[in-house]
Amino acid sequence: MEQINNIQVVPCTSSDILKPFRVHYSQNGTRKSWDFMQTHDSVSVLIFNTTRHCFILVKQFRPAVYxxxxxxxxxxxxxxxxxxxxxxxxxxxxxxxxxxxxxxxxxxxxxxxxxxxIPPASVGVTYELCARPVDKPDLSLEEIARQEVLEECGYDVPVTKLRRITSYRLGVGVTGAKQTMFYAEVSDENCVGVAEGSRQASEGELVEVVKVPLHEAIRFAYDENIPKTMGVIFSFVWFHSNMSPKYKISTNV
Incomplete structure (x- = not known):
């Protein structure tokens, strides 16, 4: 993950993920234009391991951040x-x-x-929730989320154990895509032996599973020196607001 070289910056003439458009419209009598990208909606999952009292995140290199x-x-x-x-x-x-x-x-x-x-590859590495584009129209959001938790993090979670937290818009100035967030409790017994955390290289991703202890979660969320997505921050705060009584933890920051 730390070895980045042979960098080439070229125009993007076509993509299966992003499609650029320019929309022209009138608003209150004024003619306007806006450039945007069409992309897939997505799902994300906050995973909490009840055996170890820790959150399961993924860490990966993001070329856009780099x-x-x-x-x-x-x-x-x-x-x-x-x-x-x-x-x-x-x-x-x-x-x-x-x-x-x-x-x-x-x-x-x-x-x-x-x-x-060229800066070190580490500047492009971020901590994220387990997530996946909604690119399988024949599956429900819950089924897509379940598959991603299994494939990316190695935990087999029944669809019925996924709790929907909420949905929101991402990149409202560029894509406006919707992400739906779920919560899943897992235990060591749910971990199937798929090299916990590594995505197949043939899929074009290199993902490392990381564990954030429950008592360090809020500090982790607000530490600006740790590169992370807004989903991580929001979900950790959500957990402390909604699940702390169950686990008898302090929500002091």
């Missing part, structure tokens, strides 16, 4: 690289041989000449 951090540290170089690649994409009508050689040269420069300016 590129944001890279751009903040080297804004001009990142913009320059994007402009170069966009220019090459727009000039595909030239001689193929020359274009191929130019691309190879640029890639070599990125790998060797700028390698000292």
């Amino acid at each position: 590129m944001c951090e890279w751009e903040k540290s080297q804004p001009e170089k990142v913009k320059e690289k994007v402009s170069e690649e966009a220019g090459k994409d727009a000039s595909k009508g030239g001689e193929p041989g020359a274009e191929s050689a130019e691309t190879e040269t640029d890639n070599a420069e990125l790998d060797s000449g700028h390698i000292q300016d």
Whole structure:
């Protein structure tokens, strides 16, 4: 997860995950436009292990987070690289041989000449809830959530044991997709022997399962030095507000 190299920034001409659009509309008599991305809705699951009194999160490398951090540290170089690649994409009508050689040269420069300016992979690693896009229309949200808990974290949880917390919108300025959050209590007995925590490399993901002790959860949620999603913060606060009497824990921050 920590070994990131051979970085190439290129235009995205097509994607199975994101589709860019521009909408034109009138609001109170004023003509406006807005750019947005169409993507899948998703589910997320707050997992609490009752045997060990800890939360089960996943940690993974997020290229979008990494590129944001890279751009903040080297804004001009990142913009320059994007402009170069966009220019090459727009000039595909030239001689193929020359274009191929130019691309190879640029890639070599990125790998060797700028390698000292590339931030460590750790700046793109985030802590998240177990989550998955809603990309199986024949399954209910609960069934999709159950499958992801099993595949990503190695816990076999019956659908009937999933408690729906709420749903909300993500990235309202860019995607507006809806995420539905569930709560699941598991025990060590529910852990099936699927290498707790590692997603198959063939699926394009490298996920590490991490445990956050119950007594450290609120500190974890508010620690700005720990990169995490808003779902982690909200779900930990929800747990302390709704489940603390059951486990007789303090909600003091």
